[in-house]
Amino acid sequence: MNPLLLALLGALLIPLFVSTWRMSLFGLGLQGLIMAAIAYPGLQPMSSAPSWLSIIDLALVRGILAPLALYTVLRAQGAPARNDVISANLFSWTLALGTILVGFNFSESLVSEAGESQTLVAVAVAGVLLGFLVLASAVSPFSQMIGALRVENSIALLELSGDHHSSFGLQLAMLAILVATIGFFRWYLATLEASESEGESAPDGLTL
Amino acid sequence: MNPLVLVMLPTLLGMGVASPWLRPHARVLLVGTALVVSVLAFVHALLPSSELWLGGYVRSDATSRLFLTLINPIFLGISVYVASRLTATPALHVGLGRFVGLALTFLGASNAVVLGNHLLVQWIALEVTTLVAAPLIVRPGVGRSRLASWRYLLFSSVALSLVLIGFVCLGRAMEGAGHEPSFFIDRLLELDVVGAGPWGKPGLALAIFGLGTKLGLAPMYTWLPDAYDEAPPAVTALLGAVQFNAALVLLLRVVQVYRPSNAALVTNELLTLGLGSMVVSAISIIATRNMKRLIAYGAINHAGVIAIGLAIGKGTTYGVLIYVISNAFIKAILFLTAGKIKAHYRTKDTREISGLIKDLPYSGVFLLVGTLALLGFPPFGSFFGELLILSALVSSGHLYVFSLFCVVITITFVATGRTIFPMIWGVSKKSQSWPEQTFLAGSPKIAFFVVLVVLGLYIPPSISSLLEQVAASLEGS
Numbered sequence: 001m002n003p004l005l006l007a008l009l010g011a012l013l014i015p016l017f018v019s020t021w022r023m024s025l026f027g028l029g030l031q032g033l034i035m036a037a038i039a040y041p042g043l044q045p046m047s048s049a050p051s052w053l054s055i056i057d058l059a060l061v062r063g064i065l066a067p068l069a070l071y072t073v074l075r076a077q078g079a080p081a082r083n084d085v086i087s088a089n090l091f092s093w094t095l096a097l098g099t100i101l102v103g104f105n106f107s108e109s110l111v112s113e114a115g116e117s118q119t120l121v122a123v124a125v126a127g128v129l130l131g132f133l134v135l136a137s138a139v140s141p142f143s144q145m146i147g148a149l150r151v152e153n154s155i156a157l158l159e160l161s162g163d164h165h166s167s168f169g170l171q172l173a174m175l176a177i178l179v180a181t182i183g184f185f186r187w188y189l190a191t192l193e194a195s196e197s198e199g200e201s202a203p204d205g206l207t208l
Numbered sequence: 209m210n211p212l213v214l215v216m217l218p219t220l221l222g223m224g225v226a227s228p229w230l231r232p233h234a235r236v237l238l239v240g241t242a243l244v245v246s247v248l249a250f251v252h253a254l255l256p257s258s259e260l261w262l263g264g265y266v267r268s269d270a271t272s273r274l275f276l277t278l279i280n281p282i283f284l285g286i287s288v289y290v291a292s293r294l295t296a297t298p299a300l301h302v303g304l305g306r307f308v309g310l311a312l313t314f315l316g317a318s319n320a321v322v323l324g325n326h327l328l329v330q331w332i333a334l335e336v337t338t339l340v341a342a343p344l345i346v347r348p349g350v351g352r353s354r355l356a357s358w359r360y361l362l363f364s365s366v367a368l369s370l371v372l373i374g375f376v377c378l379g380r381a382m383e384g385a386g387h388e389p390s391f392f393i394d395r396l397l398e399l400d401v402v403g404a405g406p407w408g409k410p411g412l413a414l415a416i417f418g419l420g421t422k423l424g425l426a427p428m429y430t431w432l433p434d435a436y437d438e439a440p441p442a443v444t445a446l447l448g449a450v451q452f453n454a455a456l457v458l459l460l461r462v463v464q465v466y467r468p469s470n471a472a473l474v475t476n477e478l479l480t481l482g483l484g485s486m487v488v489s490a491i492s493i494i495a496t497r498n499m500k501r502l503i504a505y506g507a508i509n510h511a512g513v514i515a516i517g518l519a520i521g522k523g524t525t526y527g528v529l530i531y532v533i534s535n536a537f538i539k540a541i542l543f544l545t546a547g548k549i550k551a552h553y554r555t556k557d558t559r560e561i562s563g564l565i566k567d568l569p570y571s572g573v574f575l576l577v578g579t580l581a582l583l584g585f586p587p588f589g590s591f592f593g594e595l596l597i598l599s600a601l602v603s604s605g606h607l608y609v610f611s612l613f614c615v616v617i618t619i620t621f622v623a624t625g626r627t628i629f630p631m632i633w634g635v636s637k638k639s640q641s642w643p644e645q646t647f648l649a650g651s652p653k654i655a656f657f658v659v660l661v662v663l664g665l666y667i668p669p670s671i672s673s674l675l676e677q678v679a680a681s682l683e684g685s
Contacts, residue, residue, distance in 0.1 A: 109406055110380075110406050110407060110410075128373060135366060141358060144362055148362060148365050148366060148369070151366065151369045152369060155369060155372055155373055155376065158373065158376050158377075159376055161380075162376065162379055162380050162383060162389070163383055163389065164379045164380075164382075164383065164389035166328060170326075170328055170329070170332070173332045174328075174332060177332060177335045177336070177339070180339050181335075181339070181365060184339065184342060184361060188354075188357075188358045188361070191354060192354060192355065192358055207300075207347055207440040207441070207547070207551075208290050208293055208294075208300060208307060208440045208441070208442045208443070
């Protein structure tokens with residue numbers, strides 16, 4: 001197996017067992033950076049705008065901006081270190097490992113020839129499934145955000161496995177959507193905690 | 209006429225509201241833009257023009273013409289409602305600029321979904337509608353609305369992620385079949401078989417499931433009652449009558465392109481989602497005591513009926529389209545009326561609201577009419593549409609589905625009537641002084657009501673012809 005894909009699998013799996021929000025964000029950032037490293041050889045020579053945009057998307061936005069945006073909020077809030085993105089028990093851990101196996105088995109039916117392409121699809125499918133496992137287990141908005149961003153990252157990996165490349169305009173629009181989504185996640189993370197303590201303070205009639 | 213103006217005009221003006229020159233005129237800008245865009249949508253529908261624009265990314269066909277003439281007038285009606293609320297309650301001017309900016313951008317993006325000739329362009333535009341709608345759900349100072357807004361954004365993001373995974377898989381399916389991967393709808397329609405092979409089935413299943421979630425179909429429907437309940441009435445109407453149809457257009461395009469190669473998958477998945485949604489909504493309608501949630505569950509029921517109609521395909525599409533149009537106007541009437549009722553009684557609890565026909569006669573009548581249309585009574589278009597779907601279920605041999613459909617719709621009818629009718633006809637519990645309702649405030653609902661009745665009694669030949677063209681294109685004939 002390609003060492004980068006092995007590292008990516010680690011970045012997907014390890015933060016699930018080390019239940020701290022810092023590790024979750026570190027794992028998320030690492031996923032983006034490793035994906036950028038995987039994509040880099042295929043983008044050579046780096047002379048076109050779409051190639052640069054891909055690197056900005058993977059390395060800068062997914063690798064640095066997304067985790068940093070959430071990190072600054074949690075640090076400002078003084079959030080407790082522990083955060084279980086999936087329940088910390090044997091059942092959940094077995095489920096996570098089983099999900100990886102399902103991803104690898106499923107990829108065999110999608111890509112018949114064994115090789116790097118099959119492994120890339122397997123890791124992407126496993127990433128999507130793990131993202132959904134996090135979403136299904138998560139109660140806190142932060143963990144739900146981690147789940148949603150994991151799914152987004154795995155879709156980007158799945159896109160890397162194909163030959164189809166969108167036009168520059170579409171790529172740019174999708175990147176803008178991702179950045180806006182991260183911005184919204186940051187805003188909700190900063191304000192949701194306060195909203196739990198708010199009641200129905202606005203007069204009922206005063207609404208459009 | 210270049211249809212791009214329907215996207216650019218509201219979007220640019222929506223952004224322009226941020227400027228200090230336009231902000232004081234936000235109300236006029238909202239209604240004026242909605243009016244101009246509605247007129248342009250009708251002009252676009254009436255005057256045949258070139259099919260493709262902007263390098264093929266934008267397409268003007270029967271489906272886009274139909275849905276543009278549906279969502280833009282509804283947006284205009286909602287704008288007039290907002291303007292009348294502002295006249296009655298000047299305090300609502302606070303934050304109006306933000307509302308108008310987001311709402312106009314929402315309209316531009318919704319039009320982009322309808323006009324898109326590229327599945328990814330439509331996906332991007334639908335994401336934009338989601339991102340601008342999320343802050344609209346938040347009511348300042350109401351914590352629950354922020355939580356509902358977060359749930360809406362989360363579920364929508366997940367739903368649209370599923371759709372994107374589906375599209376990526378469908379692109380790989382094209383590669384596998386030896387075609388150049390493309391998401392241009394006109395090119396996909398020219399190919400005999402797309403979306404087959406090992407990538408095709410999971411891709412299509414995920415795309416339909418994701419869009420079903422965006423439409424509020426079971427099992428991932430829980431965001432919908434929360435968002436519809438907590439959002440201001442005008443925003444709920446935008447979500448239910450405008451965004452729903454934008455998402456539906458994307459589903460129609462996906463079904464149109466990929467049904468020929470995966471007919472059984474499309475039918476079975478849509479039937480399962482549709483029936484599941486109808487059952488879930490019936491149970492929820494029995495359980496709820498919240499007026500806005502009840503209407504929201506009614507909306508889930510309607511989404512289920514539409515999914516079942518789409519699942520059958522041949523022979524039902526004309527009925528489905530009439531049902532879709534009726535559904536949009538019904539939701540707009542009911543949610544705008546619910547806002548008025550809530551503002552009067554200061555509660556959404558159905559047990560606390562009684563004697564509406566005396567306290568708020570106009571709202572009482574609109575709630576009655578909307579409920580009868582919601583339940584599929586004649587002479588409304590929903591009755592006609594439902595009848596066509598039911599007859600197609602029998603003629604296509606789906607007798608089990610037909611039976612379950614009838615049982616669930618009966619339960620829904622009894623449960624809804626049991627809750628709504630005492631609200632309208634019951635003894636007044638609380639009579640408050642309330643400024644008389646102006647014609648301006650009631651005019652959008654009157655207009656929506658007229659359309660509902662016209663759809664049930666007499667469909668003008670030009671509209672019928674447009675519906676037939678859309679049905680033919682969706683059925684591939």
